[in-house]
Amino acid sequence: VRATFRVGLIGLGHVGAAFAERLTGDPATVAQAAGRRVELGAIAVARPEGRQAPAPLVPVEKLIADKKLDLVVELVGGLEPARTYVEAALRAGREVVTANKQVIARFGPTLAQGGGLRFEAAVASAIPIVETLAEALAADRISAVVAILNGTTNVILQAMIQGRPYQEALREAQSRGLAEADPSADVDGHDAAAKLAILIMLAFRHRVDSESVQRTGIRGLDGATLRLARGQGQVVKLIGAAVLTPQGEIHADVRPRRVPQHDPLAQVDGVMNAIRIRAAFAGDLMLAGPGAGPQAAASAVLADVIRAARGLPPSAGARLAALARERETAITPLGPAQPYPQAG
Ligand SMILES: NC(=O)c1ccc[n+]([C@@H]2O[C@H](COP(=O)([O-])OP(=O)(O)OC[C@H]3O[C@@H](n4cnc5c(N)ncnc54)[C@H](OP(=O)(O)O)[C@@H]3O)[C@@H](O)[C@H]2O)c1
Numbered sequence: 001v002r003a004t005f006r007v008g009l010i011g012l013g014h015v016g017a018a019f020a021e022r023l024t025g026d027p028a029t030v031a032q033a034a035g036r037r038v039e040l041g042a043i044a045v046a047r048p049e050g051r052q053a054p055a056p057l058v059p060v061e062k063l064i065a066d067k068k069l070d071l072v073v074e075l076v077g078g079l080e081p082a083r084t085y086v087e088a089a090l091r092a093g094r095e096v097v098t099a100n101k102q103v104i105a106r107f108g109p110t111l112a113q114g115g116g117l118r119f120e121a122a123v124a125s126a127i128p129i130v131e132t133l134a135e136a137l138a139a140d141r142i143s144a145v146v147a148i149l150n151g152t153t154n155v156i157l158q159a160m161i162q163g164r165p166y167q168e169a170l171r172e173a174q175s176r177g178l179a180e181a182d183p184s185a186d187v188d189g190h191d192a193a194a195k196l197a198i199l200i201m202l203a204f205r206h207r208v209d210s211e212s213v214q215r216t217g218i219r220g221l222d223g224a225t226l227r228l229a230r231g232q233g234q235v236v237k238l239i240g241a242a243v244l245t246p247q248g249e250i251h252a253d254v255r256p257r258r259v260p261q262h263d264p265l266a267q268v269d270g271v272m273n274a275i276r277i278r279a280a281f282a283g284d285l286m287l288a289g290p291g292a293g294p295q296a297a298a299s300a301v302l303a304d305v306i307r308a309a310r311g312l313p314p315s316a317g318a319r320l321a322a323l324a325r326e327r328e329t330a331i332t333p334l335g336p337a338q339p340y341p342q343a344g
Contacts, residue, residue, distance in 0.1 A: 002036040005309040008063045008094075009043045010085055011075035012053060015099055015121070016043075018298035019073065023305075024054045030302070034309035041069050064089045071308050073301060074098040083107055090115035095314070097304040098122065099297050105194035105210035108201065108317075109324040117317035118304035123195045124149060124273040126296035127289045128303070133202040133277075134315035141280040142203040146241045146339050149195040151271035151292045152179045152186040153218050153238040157256075158269060161226045161236075166219070178271065178292070189215035189238065189254040196240035200252060200331075202316060203277065204244045207323040208252075213240075214333040216255040221344045229343055234258035235266040236343040241334055253333040257340035264288075271296075 007023070009016055023030060023040050031037045043053050044060035051057060064072060064085065072089040074096060076082045083103045089096050091114060098104065099121035103111070111117055120130045124147075133142070148154065152173055159169035170187065173179040185191045197210035218238055226236050237259050242252035259266040264286060268274040273291025278284055290296035308314070336342035 004037040004039050005034060005071070006039050006041040006069050007305060008041055008066060008069040008072045009055070009075065010045075010060055010063065010072065011077070012043055012045045013075065013077075014294040015297040015301065016073075016075040018294035019075065019301045020054045022298055022302050030306070034306045036309055038305065038309055042066060060085060064092055064094070067093075069094055071095040071097060071305060073305065074100060074103075075301070076100070077102075079103060079106065083111070086111055086117070087114060090117065095308050097301055097308065099125075099301055101191070101194045101198065104320075105197045108198065108320040109207055109326075112314075112317040112321035113324045116308065116314040117320070118308065118314050119198075119316065120304045121297045121300035123198050124275060124289070124291040125293065126299045127273060127275060127287050127291065128300070129199070129275050129287055130202065130316045131303075131307075132287070133199070134319050137277075137279055137282060138315070140282050142244070142277055143280065144241070144243045144278040144339075145196070145199050145203055145275065146239065146265070147196065147199070147275040148237050148265060148268045148273050149192040149240045149275070149291065150186055150189075150238055151273060151290075152183075153192075154269055154272065156187065157218060157221070157226060157236055157238075160221070160223045161230065163223060166222065187219055188217035189240075192238060192240045192254045196242060196252060196254060199240075199275070200242050200250060201323060202319055204242070204250060205319065205323065206244075206248075206250060206329040207326040208250065208331055209328045212328070212331045214253040214331070216253070216342070218256050221256055225344050229258045232258075233261045234340075235261055237265060237268070239265070239340065241339050243334065249332060250329055251332045251334045253331075253335070255336070256343040258343045259340050
């Protein structure tokens, strides 16, 4: 029997609490999946005072330095101090699991050079796309990715088509806990662009900067535009798309586009996300599922922890690490015509 695998958790918010509950609520199922006991050894949060937690609360520096921990899970979010925590934990010899798309999109290749880094939850939460690209399709050649990577904009666009003005639709999404308090990440396409940049690096094996993905958000849209599209048999969705040309150029952007009603992507509603991949050998694949929500994200985090406990290699991290010394490839916008016409 292998020794207990000990996990430290930074961040006990929406996702952190759901993940801790999965670990401590049903340890037998987790142990069976991992082939050994998995224990939550310590937790760090921003405001520990008077707090109940499912493991001892410790200062974050102490957690990162704790040699008894095998792995650190980062569920703080944002660029800093999350990036510093991930880097320090790797340097201290821990494996790291994170759901942080901003950190991975900007610093993934450099960080992954420092040790075992896993990030299944950073792209489309519960959809197992990250390891699918790095493992199941490891020897395939991927030439296109077309995706809905942000559920909040789905929800807002749906409310707008039912006649609600943009501001009201946004407030509704915020009150349901879907949109961020600062909604720019969702509605201006930053969130989708970060996830698309991660997918581009994994699928095309070129290093890119998520800031160079051109973004058009959904702010400029109104109900009339959406209804006009519907009258023509189309549904408006915020689409992240990327193509690798035979010459090795990357064309990609994030824009609201008019998707034909019969297209599977047109059916992707609410918090659902979907990712379509064109692979030379596997063919056209589409993965769809919950792209947000604490349970969905925790499911992907737990999957990474279990892979680590079983001693499986961090394949997606290794793929990013291989790009660390590469210069960033420039990204040309796909433009308003393909893969679907731009809306608005
Ligand atoms: N929510 C989702 O549906 C979802 C889906 C996929 C991925 N993600 C990603 O998952 C990550 C976490 O998201 P979340 O929604 O769970 O965030 P959240 O609810 O805001 O929780 C953040 C947690 O981090 C802690 N924290 C903040 N600053 C800290 C610091 N300097 N040191 C230690 N702990 C600190 C907070 O402590 P306090 O509790 O003391 O404030 C809190 O427990 C983000 O990267 C997010 O993008 C979220």
